[in-house]
Amino acid sequence: MTKVNTPQDSAIEYVCGVSVTLELIGGKWKGVILWHLCHKTLRFSQLKRRLPRVTQKMLTQQLRELEKDGLINRKVYPEVPPKVEYSLTELGRTLQPMLDGMCKWGMNYYENDSEQEISD
Amino acid sequence: MTKVNTPQDSAIEYVCGVSVTLELIGGKWKGVILWHLCHKTLRFSQLKRRLPRVTQKMLTQQLRELEKDGLINRKVYPEVPPKVEYSLTELGRTLQPMLDGMCKWGMNYYENDSEQEISD
DNA sequence: CTGTATCCCATTAGATACTG
């Protein structure tokens, strides 16, 4: 958390790193996208196949934002039919430890939660 | 990522731990709330003061969800005026390494981003 | 294959007023 002066109201504002990070990777599909790209560079269609529930619109949108924020690279091959590959940038790679941690923590939560569920 | 059989369509589905985690802590204010509670048990009003932009409604809502998911405790003191304290559960505490990582990463991103900004 | 554009409904979140 660091102090910041907002020009609008000249009030002292604090920026929390956690919020900054979550704004970048907390989008509906961004976490999974990054997680997949952690392991392998993927084409649009490959990514789509790995995320069965995402619509084309949403996938495109999330990818554009991740690109804008400098976390992923978008490489277009000038071919017909088009081929576009997405990969992590160097900055994106620095997220890997956190993504791994989130993956483990989440799976653990998910499994314990399932055990405790009452079957009806 | 683990295989899961969804009863609805009997199709094979994969659950990504990253998504599970982000669904729990990715809410608009959840990250910061958890981060504050990492350091100190806080009353509703104290939390609110630390999050100047959050509305009362949103704060209440996010706290309820965090409670439901087992990440925070809500302790009501039977006093007048009311006093309610929020703290991390044992499970919530296990998030701390991740939150610390996110805090550091986010601050680093924020600072480098500010440097690169073009003043106009 | 990898998108963009449009329409539209559902959900979200702010503002405001009220309460034990």
Added chain:
DNA sequence: CAGTATCTAATGGGATACAG
């Protein structure tokens, strides 16, 4: 103090059609 209730504006996201 710590909420709940209600109304409303804004946003989000699905479905669909079309395009380079």
